[in-house]
Amino acid sequence: MSKIREHPPDANGEMTSPKEGDLEAFAVFVQLQRGDPHIYAGCVDAADAKMALQFAREHYGQDQPCVNIWVVPKQAIAATEYDKDLIWRYTDQTYRLARGYAKGVREKWEKIRAKNDLDDYEKEDLKEMF
Amino acid sequence: MDNLPENLKQPMIDLLLAVADDKLMLGHRNSDWTGLGPILEEDIAFSSLAQDEIAHAQVIYELLSPLVDKTADELAYGRSIDQYRCAQIVELPDGFDWAVAIARQFFCDHFDRLRLRALSHSSYKPLADVASRLAAEEQVHVDHVDAWIVRLGKGNTDSKQRLQTALDQLSPIAPMLFEPVDHEAELITAGLYPQAETDMFHAWRDVLQHVAHEGGLALELSPPNAGAQGGRRGHHSEHLKSLLDEMCEVYRLEPGVAW
Amino acid sequence: MSGSSNVGMHIDHNVQEDPEKLAEFEAKIDAGQLIEPDDWLPQAYRTGMLKMAEHHANSEIIGALPEGEWITRAPSLRRKLALTAKVQDEVGHGQMLYRVSQDLGKTRDQMLRDLITGVTKYHNVFNYPAPTWGDIAMIQWLIDGAAIMNQKSLADGAYGPYVRTMKRINMEEAFHFKCGEDMVLTLMSGTAQQRVLGQDAFDRWWYPSLMFFGPPDKPNCRNLPPMRWRMKTVTNDDLRQRFINRFVPAAKDLGLNIHVVKKSDDGMVIEKQLDPNLHYDESTENWTVTDPDWEEFYRVIRGGGPCNKQRLSLRRFSYEQGRWVRSAIMNGRAGLPPAA
Structure with missing residues (x-):
C-alpha cells in the first residue's frame, strides 16, 4: 500500500483552514x-x-x-407543497379519462350489434319465407 | 488479415504489451485515488476512468493471450520487470498531488487516443476491431482531463502555479511515450500500425499545446532522442519495481491459483 | 457498506412542538406514508434524521479507506476492477447520503470538517485493520452482508429521501455481497494457505460484524423516537439474530470455525478457542453464539480502536490535499448556503 495510506501525516485538533461552503x-x-x-x-x-x-x-x-x-x-426547480397544494381534484374526473367511457361504449356497441343482427335475421327470414 | 506473419509476431507482441502495460500502470496509479479524491464527485469519476484503463489493459492482454500462450492475469502479474513495455511516465507515483495526477493523465490519454485511432486502422483485424472500440472510450477520458487542465489553469494563481509545475516536471519525460518498440518501423510499413499523414508526435504536441494555452499554461515538448532507451525496450525507473512488488504482493503468494 | 445503528437521539425537551401538528405528523407515519423534507417535521426528527444520514455518509467515506488499501494489491485484473468499483460505490453512497443531509440544512463541507476533527462519528467497524487479502474477502462477505440486512430494514423507514437512497444503495450492495461471497468461496475451496487466510480473517471480522448492528436493545427501544418515527424499523438485536442465523450455517458449510477471540491493541488475534456457546436452539429456531465484548465496542467508539487515528488522519490528508482544487473551481463561489 502507498506510504501515505499506511502512514498518513499526523493531524489533530481544530482545522486552521477557512470553511469552504x-x-x-x-x-x-x-x-x-x-x-x-x-x-x-x-x-x-x-x-x-x-x-x-x-x-x-x-x-x-x-x-x-x-x-x-x-x-x-x-x-x-419550483415545486408544489404536499399539504397545501391540491393537484388532483376530489370530484368525479372520469369524464376526462378513457375509462370513464369504457362501459358505456361497450354497452352501446352491444346494443347496436344486437339490433343489426336482428335486422339481418329478419331480412334472411323474409327471403326464406318468400 | 487475421493471422500475423511470423517475422512480425514479436514486434506486434511488444507493441501490444506497450499499449496494455501503459494502461495497466496508469489505471493502477489512478485507482489508488479511489476514496481520496479532491471532491467526492470527481473521486467517483476519476475511479471510473481508472477502471476503464485496467479494463482496456485486460482486453489487450486477452488479445495477446493466444500469441504468447499466457492468460491475461499471467501477463499482467507474472512477468519479470524487463519484460514490461510501459513508458516511464506511467510508473511515477503522484504522491496524491492532484496536479501531477491530472498532468500525467493529460499526456497519457492524448497519446493513448492517437495510438488507438492509428491501431483502429491496423491491417491486423482482431486488433483494429478492439482499438476502435477503445478509442471511443478514450475520447471520454480526453474530454475529462482537458476540462480539468483548463479549469485549473484558469482557476486561480495557486492552481495555475501548481499545474504549471506539474506540467514542467513531466514534459521532459512525456515524449518517451513515443519511443518505438523494437522493429516498430516494420509494423508501420506492413500496415499493422498505420500512421496518419501528420506525424503522431506533432499531432499530440499540437493538441496538448492548444488545450494548455486555453488554460493559460505554457507547454514545451520535443520529440524523444532517436537513441534514447526507455520503457519500450524494457528499461524502467526504480518506481516500476516497487509498483510491481505492491501490485503482485498477493499474486506472488501462490502464482497460478485462483483468487 | 455501512449502517447507522449506533446513532443516539438526543431530544431537546425545551422545544415544544405544536401538539396538533405533531399528531398529524405521527398519523402520517402510522399510516405508512413517506415523509418529505418540505413537510412539517418535529425539530427532533429533523435533527435526528440529519444526524443519522450524516453518520451513514461519514461511514461510507471512511469505509472506503480500509478496502482502498487493497486496490493496488488485488491479485487479478477482475478482482482489481471489482474492488475499485466497490470502493467507488462507497464514495458514491457517501455523496448521496451527504446530499440527504445537505437538504436537511448542513453543508457537506461542514460535515467533512466535523468528521475529520472528531466532532461527528462514523461506524465503529472501520476502526479495525485489514492486514491481508483474506480480510477483503471477509469484509465484503460479512460486513456487506450485515449492511444489506441493516439497510433493507432502513429502506422500510419513513423519511422519503433517505428511503430512496437506501433502495438505490441496496442494489449496489447486492453486487458487493455477491462479490464477497465469491471471494470467500474461492479462498475456502482453494489451497491450504488460502484457507488459512480465510479462517484468520474470519476470526478478525466475526465479532466486528456482530457489533455492526449496534449495542444491545434498550427495553423500551420500540417506543423511542427512532423506531416510533420509523427512522429505524427493526431493533439491533433482531437484526443481529437474523445475521447469526444466516451466517453461522454458511460458515460451517465453508469449513470456517467460529472462535471466541482475544485481540491485541492493534486488532490482531492473540488467543482463540472454539465458541463454547455455539448451538442451535430447536425451539426458537435460532443459533446462539457468545456475545461480543461490549466494553471493547464502547472503547473503540471512544477512539481506542486499532485504526481510529489512521483513518481520520488519512481522511484529513485527503481533505487538506484537495483544498486548493476546490478553491480553484469555487471561483469565488465559496460560502453558498446549503441548497434548500
Whole structure:
C-alpha cells in the first residue's frame, strides 16, 4: 500500500483552514434508451453545468446503460407543497379519462350489434319465407 | 488479415504489451485515488476512468493471450520487470498531488487516443476491431482531463502555479511515450500500425499545446532522442519495481491459483 | 457498506412542538406514508434524521479507506476492477447520503470538517485493520452482508429521501455481497494457505460484524423516537439474530470455525478457542453464539480502536490535499448556503 495510506501525516485538533461552503447542487436526469423519458436519478455538486454533466455521467450513468443526461440547478426547480397544494381534484374526473367511457361504449356497441343482427335475421327470414 | 506473419509476431507482441502495460500502470496509479479524491464527485469519476484503463489493459492482454500462450492475469502479474513495455511516465507515483495526477493523465490519454485511432486502422483485424472500440472510450477520458487542465489553469494563481509545475516536471519525460518498440518501423510499413499523414508526435504536441494555452499554461515538448532507451525496450525507473512488488504482493503468494 | 445503528437521539425537551401538528405528523407515519423534507417535521426528527444520514455518509467515506488499501494489491485484473468499483460505490453512497443531509440544512463541507476533527462519528467497524487479502474477502462477505440486512430494514423507514437512497444503495450492495461471497468461496475451496487466510480473517471480522448492528436493545427501544418515527424499523438485536442465523450455517458449510477471540491493541488475534456457546436452539429456531465484548465496542467508539487515528488522519490528508482544487473551481463561489 502507498506510504501515505499506511502512514498518513499526523493531524489533530481544530482545522486552521477557512470553511469552504458547498458547490452548487444540480439535479440529474438520466435517459436509459433513446426515446424514453428522462428520469430523476439524484444530485451532484458542481461549479457549473459542464462540470455537473461530467460528474453525472460517471456517478449516475454507469450502473445501467444510459444514453443521455440532463442536469438542472436544483435551485431552479419550483415545486408544489404536499399539504397545501391540491393537484388532483376530489370530484368525479372520469369524464376526462378513457375509462370513464369504457362501459358505456361497450354497452352501446352491444346494443347496436344486437339490433343489426336482428335486422339481418329478419331480412334472411323474409327471403326464406318468400 | 487475421493471422500475423511470423517475422512480425514479436514486434506486434511488444507493441501490444506497450499499449496494455501503459494502461495497466496508469489505471493502477489512478485507482489508488479511489476514496481520496479532491471532491467526492470527481473521486467517483476519476475511479471510473481508472477502471476503464485496467479494463482496456485486460482486453489487450486477452488479445495477446493466444500469441504468447499466457492468460491475461499471467501477463499482467507474472512477468519479470524487463519484460514490461510501459513508458516511464506511467510508473511515477503522484504522491496524491492532484496536479501531477491530472498532468500525467493529460499526456497519457492524448497519446493513448492517437495510438488507438492509428491501431483502429491496423491491417491486423482482431486488433483494429478492439482499438476502435477503445478509442471511443478514450475520447471520454480526453474530454475529462482537458476540462480539468483548463479549469485549473484558469482557476486561480495557486492552481495555475501548481499545474504549471506539474506540467514542467513531466514534459521532459512525456515524449518517451513515443519511443518505438523494437522493429516498430516494420509494423508501420506492413500496415499493422498505420500512421496518419501528420506525424503522431506533432499531432499530440499540437493538441496538448492548444488545450494548455486555453488554460493559460505554457507547454514545451520535443520529440524523444532517436537513441534514447526507455520503457519500450524494457528499461524502467526504480518506481516500476516497487509498483510491481505492491501490485503482485498477493499474486506472488501462490502464482497460478485462483483468487 | 455501512449502517447507522449506533446513532443516539438526543431530544431537546425545551422545544415544544405544536401538539396538533405533531399528531398529524405521527398519523402520517402510522399510516405508512413517506415523509418529505418540505413537510412539517418535529425539530427532533429533523435533527435526528440529519444526524443519522450524516453518520451513514461519514461511514461510507471512511469505509472506503480500509478496502482502498487493497486496490493496488488485488491479485487479478477482475478482482482489481471489482474492488475499485466497490470502493467507488462507497464514495458514491457517501455523496448521496451527504446530499440527504445537505437538504436537511448542513453543508457537506461542514460535515467533512466535523468528521475529520472528531466532532461527528462514523461506524465503529472501520476502526479495525485489514492486514491481508483474506480480510477483503471477509469484509465484503460479512460486513456487506450485515449492511444489506441493516439497510433493507432502513429502506422500510419513513423519511422519503433517505428511503430512496437506501433502495438505490441496496442494489449496489447486492453486487458487493455477491462479490464477497465469491471471494470467500474461492479462498475456502482453494489451497491450504488460502484457507488459512480465510479462517484468520474470519476470526478478525466475526465479532466486528456482530457489533455492526449496534449495542444491545434498550427495553423500551420500540417506543423511542427512532423506531416510533420509523427512522429505524427493526431493533439491533433482531437484526443481529437474523445475521447469526444466516451466517453461522454458511460458515460451517465453508469449513470456517467460529472462535471466541482475544485481540491485541492493534486488532490482531492473540488467543482463540472454539465458541463454547455455539448451538442451535430447536425451539426458537435460532443459533446462539457468545456475545461480543461490549466494553471493547464502547472503547473503540471512544477512539481506542486499532485504526481510529489512521483513518481520520488519512481522511484529513485527503481533505487538506484537495483544498486548493476546490478553491480553484469555487471561483469565488465559496460560502453558498446549503441548497434548500
